[in-house]
Amino acid sequence: MILFIGVLPVSGQNAADYIQADINLIADGQNVPAEEGFLSQNNVILVPIHTLHSIFGPSFEWEFDGWKISILYGDKKLVMYTANPNCLNGDKLVRLPARPTVHNDAVMVPLRYVAEELGAAVLWSQEIRSVMVSTTGETEWFSEISRGKTMRSVHKNKTVVIDPGHGGSNPGAVYGNVEEKSLNLKVSKILKDKLTASGVAVYMTRTDDRDVGLYERAEIANKLNADLFVSVHHNASPNTSAQGVMTLYYPSTDDSVFSGRKFAQIVQKHLVNTLKTRDWGIIPRPELVVLRQTRMPAVIAELGYMTNKAELQRLVTDDFQEKAAQALYTAIMEALQQ
Numbered sequence: 001m002i003l004f005i006g007v008l009p010v011s012g013q014n015a016a017d018y019i020q021a022d023i024n025l026i027a028d029g030q031n032v033p034a035e036e037g038f039l040s041q042n043n044v045i046l047v048p049i050h051t052l053h054s055i056f057g058p059s060f061e062w063e064f065d066g067w068k069i070s071i072l073y074g075d076k077k078l079v080m081y082t083a084n085p086n087c088l089n090g091d092k093l094v095r096l097p098a099r100p101t102v103h104n105d106a107v108m109v110p111l112r113y114v115a116e117e118l119g120a121a122v123l124w125s126q127e128i129r130s131v132m133v134s135t136t137g138e139t140e141w142f143s144e145i146s147r148g149k150t151m152r153s154v155h156k157n158k159t160v161v162i163d164p165g166h167g168g169s170n171p172g173a174v175y176g177n178v179e180e181k182s183l184n185l186k187v188s189k190i191l192k193d194k195l196t197a198s199g200v201a202v203y204m205t206r207t208d209d210r211d212v213g214l215y216e217r218a219e220i221a222n223k224l225n226a227d228l229f230v231s232v233h234h235n236a237s238p239n240t241s242a243q244g245v246m247t248l249y250y251p252s253t254d255d256s257v258f259s260g261r262k263f264a265q266i267v268q269k270h271l272v273n274t275l276k277t278r279d280w281g282i283i284p285r286p287e288l289v290v291l292r293q294t295r296m297p298a299v300i301a302e303l304g305y306m307t308n309k310a311e312l313q314r315l316v317t318d319d320f321q322e323k324a325a326q327a328l329y330t331a332i333m334e335a336l337q338q
């Protein structure tokens with residue numbers, strides 16, 4: 001159940017490349033979001049150094065002069081360099097498993113190496129695609145979180161409504177023998193399982209092939225007083241070369257709260273990072289019923305174009321559906337922290 005970070009699957013990449021790692025970081029039982037995201041190189045996870053600072057607290061001191069990175073914690077001193085695998089650990093020269101770098105203006109350092117040197121325990125859980133860090137070295141909660149148990153207490157009051165678009169007499173987009181309604185339902189079911197395993201209460205507006213009215217879908221979410229509403233769709237266009245993902249939201253004027261727009265940004269970010277496809281961005285759609293009538297942050301995720309031959313071939317695969325569900329799952333978990 002608990003595997004080491006070294007087994008993170010990275011396919012078709014040059015091992016020396018930095019790639020975006022769509023994972024969660026859980027430190028001392030709490031989810032730790034990183035705005036700059038996480039990277040991996042040689043299957044090693046790198047995290048922003050200020051994220052480590054937030055995990056280890058004020059006694060974690062660090063400095064960066066544009067090249068040299070110094071970390072001071074208790075009597076431990078680590079000196080490393082961007083684009084360089086060498087690390088001065090006290091007076092010992094060691095070779096890092098990945099080279100520190102700068103990404104989105106953040107200094108990125110190898111998580112496991114630094115955390116373990118500072119006395120923390122680190123484990124990778126493939127099941128919830130999370131790196132777990134215990135600064136005290138106490139690890140009993142690791143297996144509980146992997147099984148979704150402790151997260152259940154973190155998220156036990158959260159409700160998410162998943163809305164598989166169309167259904168019944170309304171197939172949505174149809175291309176060849178593929179109907180949008182069934183693609184929407186497949187991804188939604190995988191997403192539901194992931195959220196349920198993390199302790200989130202999930203309600204689906206339909207779990208089989210049936211008609212559900214648009215107002216009824218919104219009303220279900222309002223009655224449950226849900227925290228988030230996610231409608232799953234696939235796109236179609238007269239332009240058959242169009243490919244990629246977009247996220248739709250209802251434009252509200254109050255941006256001081258966690259709005260549909262902010263939720264849409266998180267969803268779109270994870271879809272683009274995970275599916276590595278064209279980014280159409282987030283799009284305000286004030287006229288769409290499920291977005292307008294819902295009283296919580298709501299999005300419609302358009303996972304790809306069924307009208308594009310190459311993309312349609314991808315959309316019908318288990319691999320794509322798993323990745324799309326994983327991206328939505330990670331986005332929802334991040335949004336529930338807001």
Ligand SMILES: [Zn+2]
Binds near residue numbers: 166172180
């Ligand atoms: Zn649709």
